[in-house]
Amino acid sequence: MTDMRALDIRSPRDGHPVGHLPTASEHDIAGAVLTAREVQPKWAATPAAERGAALRQAAGVLRAHADEVATVLEQETGRPVASAREGVLAGVSTLEQYAELGPVHRGRSLLGSWDAADFMVPEPRGVVVALTPWNDPVAVACGLIGAALVTGNAVVHKPSERCPHTGLLMGQLVAESFPDGVLQTLIGNGQVGARLAADQHVDVVAHVGGTATGRSILAATAKTGAKALLENxxxxxxxIDADVDPKWAAAQxxxxxxxxxxxxxTSVERIFVHxxxxxxxxxxxxxxxxNWVAQPLVDVEHRKLVHAHVAEAVADGAEVLIGGEVPDGPGAFYPATVLTRCTPDMRVMRQETFGPVAPVCVVESFEEGLAEAVVDEHxxxxxxxxxxxxxxxxxWRALPVGTVKVxxxxxxxxxxxxxxxRMSGTGFGYGPELLDEMTTVKVVHLGQAQPRRQAEADWRRTASASRAVSSST
Structure with missing residues (x-):
């Protein structure tokens, strides 16, 4: 059963209470999905231009409240308010982008017989569950929600339990521009997300977050038949090659x-330098x-994980050039940390640390560095x-990743x-291609009906020919 305890959020800057919200119950979860299932067909039948206009209106509402949302985000995650506002405005831009792209999302015609029409038409998949992260919650949520809504899906959104106030506020603001039930926001921990992912009435589970959760979603959707769209x-x-300016490389x-x-x-997690x-x-x-002022991590528990990676590396022979210590005082601050003498087998090099840590491994050649970079499950x-x-x-040809930056x-x-x-996920998470992920394709063959009189005449000719053949034999 779902854990009914409230989510208590404390500031990662000084530990003071930010607020608490009750988690969704089993009844809330089932009701939200069924409501989405009920309202989705009418929303899908809404002209595409009207869906785009609604999304454009939602973007305007969110833009008008950008400062408010950024302030809540800073309180919950510790992200500096100026940076938080940039993230909110990035979400606004994403909604505006999909407001333009959605109405021109198209299928294609097929070449068939002269007296028929054949075509492929995109259709919404139905009910989309969007499970979004805490590190850039507004921008990521706007991408998944925007692409899903503009293509005619209904959405049930569960923001991360580490920023529920931000997710709820954003969801309420965006939902104002849509019919009731088309976009709903549920608050809860991982159990709520797991319950949503396993619901038989869900058609897509879109998740941005940790690898372990992504694996559990794949297992759940394998049973329900829902599509899994994952960035884990x-x-x-x-x-770093031998021919670049080392100071410039260090700044990068x-x-x-x-x-x-x-x-x-997409933070840099491991460095191989010539x-x-x-x-x-x-x-x-x-x-x-x-030069990098220490910023808080999202909470003390996450800081423990980051510091564990650093401490374990030091125990295995790495050297701390700077940082690497948990500071005194309140909050979840952690300093910019540089580790040298790292080896590829250390956990800080093998797993995503997700903190301000730069582990460095020195290699003898560019080819060696590239070969080590290739070896990873992500x-x-x-x-x-x-x-x-x-x-x-x-x-760029050798690296088995979705994005290579030179x-x-x-x-x-x-x-x-x-x-x-690989373990980083599956499917397109951004851009025009996300519209394809949120839709499915139906192939239609439209032939001509034969008039009744013509059909009777054809039948008589066929019957007469058959009798003639029979009598001749």
Missing amino acids: GGNDALV AALGAFTNAGQLC EAVADEFLQALEAEAR GLAATVLTGSMAHAQQA NAVFGGAPGGAAQPR
């Missing part, structure tokens, strides 16, 4: 490892780390810093829609 994090590598590494306190799905530039790079990276993203076009070409740890054109691989 990564263990993104950074490979720091940006990738320390932004949002390392709590991004020995020719290793000493200068490490010196510069240590200096860069000093497949989200990776970055290569090199002045060699040949090495860049070699890298000479920039972050960046990319709007509308990119990479597919995570």
Whole structure:
């Protein structure tokens, strides 16, 4: 049964209570899914342009309340309010993007016989469950919710239990622009998410979050037949070639490892640097780390996990150049940390740490660094810093990940829609292709009916020919 205890949220900055919310009951969960099932056909029958207009209106409402949502997000997760507001506005832009793309999402015609029409038409899948994370909750939720709603699905959204106030506020604001029941937000812990994922009346389970949860969702949807759309994090590598400026490379590494306190799905998690530039790079990276003011992690429990990765690496022979200690005082702060003398078998190199930690392994050649980067069970993203076009070409072809970035740890054109691989998930999570994930395709063959009189005449001719053949034999 679902755990009915309230979610108590405390500030990761100083530990003060932010608030508490009751979790959804079994009745709430079943009722939300059935309501979504009931209202979805009418929403699907709404003209696509009207669905797009509703999403555009929702984007405007969210934009008008961006400061309010950002303040709540900062209180719950510790993300600086300016950065939190950027995340909210990124969500607004995503809603606006899907408001434009949804109405022009199309099928295609097929070449068949001259007297028939054949075509493939996209249809909404039905009820979508969106399970969204705490590290960038508004932007991620807007992507999944926006693409699902604009294509005619109904959505039941459960935000992370680490930022329920943010998720509830965002959900209420966006839902104002849609018919009742088309978008519902449920609050709860992992048990609520598991119950939603296992519901027989759900057609899609879209999840952004941890790998263990993603595996459980795959098991659940294998029984129900629902589609699983998953982004389960990564263990993104950074490979640094011998021909780049080590100070520039250090700035890139720091940006990738320390932004949002390392709590991004595409954060740099492991670094392989060529020995020719290793000493200068490490010196510069240590200096860069000093410029990053310590930020809180989402909560004390997560800080324990991050510090455990660091402590275990040190016990196995890694050296701390800077950071690596739990600071005194309230909150869940953790400093920018640089580790050297790391080896690929250390847990800090094998698993997603999801904190402001830059573990560095020195390699003898670019080929060795690339080979080590390839060895990983995840497949989200990776970055290569090199002045060699040949090495860049070699890298993007060899790395088994959804996104390869050359000479920039972050960046990319709007509308990119990479597919995570292996334990990082399945399906497109962004861009126009997400509309394809939220729809299914029906093939239609439209032939001509034969008029009754013509059919009778054809029958008589066939019968007469048959009698003639019989009499001749």
